[in-house]
Amino acid sequence: MNSTYSSIETSKTRAIVINALFIALTFVATMFINVRLPIMGNGGLIHLGNVPLFIAALVYGKKTGALAGAFGMGLFDLISGWTVWAPFTFIIVGAMGYLVGLISEKVPGNRVLVNTLAIIVALIIKIVGYYFAEVILYGNWVQPFGSIPGNFLQVAVAGIIVVPLAGRLKQRVRHN
Numbered sequence: 001m002n003s004t005y006s007s008i009e010t011s012k013t014r015a016i017v018i019n020a021l022f023i024a025l026t027f028v029a030t031m032f033i034n035v036r037l038p039i040m041g042n043g044g045l046i047h048l049g050n051v052p053l054f055i056a057a058l059v060y061g062k063k064t065g066a067l068a069g070a071f072g073m074g075l076f077d078l079i080s081g082w083t084v085w086a087p088f089t090f091i092i093v094g095a096m097g098y099l100v101g102l103i104s105e106k107v108p109g110n111r112v113l114v115n116t117l118a119i120i121v122a123l124i125i126k127i128v129g130y131y132f133a134e135v136i137l138y139g140n141w142v143q144p145f146g147s148i149p150g151n152f153l154q155v156a157v158a159g160i161i162v163v164p165l166a167g168r169l170k171q172r173v174r175h176n
Contacts, residue, residue, distance in 0.1 A: 018060055019067045025052035026072025031080060046150050049073055050158030053097050054122070058115055058166040059173055062101030070094030084137060092129035096122040104166075111167045119159035126151045 030049030049072060057065025073093045077086040103118035104111075130151055134144035 015064075018056075019064055022052055022056035022060070022064055022068035023072045023075070026056070026068045027075050030073050030076040046154045046157075048154075048158065049076065050096075050122075050155055051161050053093065054100055054119065054158055054162040055166065055169060057097045057101035058104045058118070058162065059170045060101075061105055062098045065097030065101035066094045067097070069097030085133070088129070088133035088136075092125060092133065095129070096125050099125065112163060115163045115166050116159065119155065119163060123152065123155040123159075126155055 026049050029052050030047045033049075034045055034047035036045050053065065053069045053072065056068040070090045070093060074086050074090040077083060077089050100118040100122050103121060104115055107114045107117065127148055130147055131144045134147060135141055138144070
């Protein structure tokens with residue numbers, strides 16, 4: 001076996017392992033570290049699943065971010081009884097992970113500012129995406145406003161945790 005083939009296989013295996021790890025971390029942080037808000041309608045769920053999702057996107061890129069979000073949180077919906085939400089979550093949170101990674105990869109400048117911008121984009125996607133998902137599911141244009149505080153809070157908290165760490169984590173990954 002030549003060394004080029006071997007390094008390609010090692011690279012593919014590494015990518016599969018990293019993607020699977022972040023799908024699992026996103027699922028676990030969503031499933032076991034959460035609080036349901038007692039607000040009108042669905043109310044919203046605050047969880048820390050966005051922390052590993054944003055780390056995946058900022059450190060490993062758009063593909064890993066998209067996979068972690070779509071499959072990690074989508075799996076949470078399927079297993080936890082929120083099954084009707086799974087298709088919406090797959091698209092919304094997958095898009096969040098993809099765009100956070102894309103912005104971090106492509107936009108030049110101060111990493112903290114760029115990563116903060118990426119998290120703000122994810123926040124907008126989450127609020128708008130889940131607002132319209134609830135409109136579709138509940139047939140009501142007012143009730144979905146009750147989920148906005150929870151969606152805002154969970155993305156903001158994750159951003160506060162991840163943005164200061166992302167640069168250092170990415171440097172460590174490059175050195176290994």
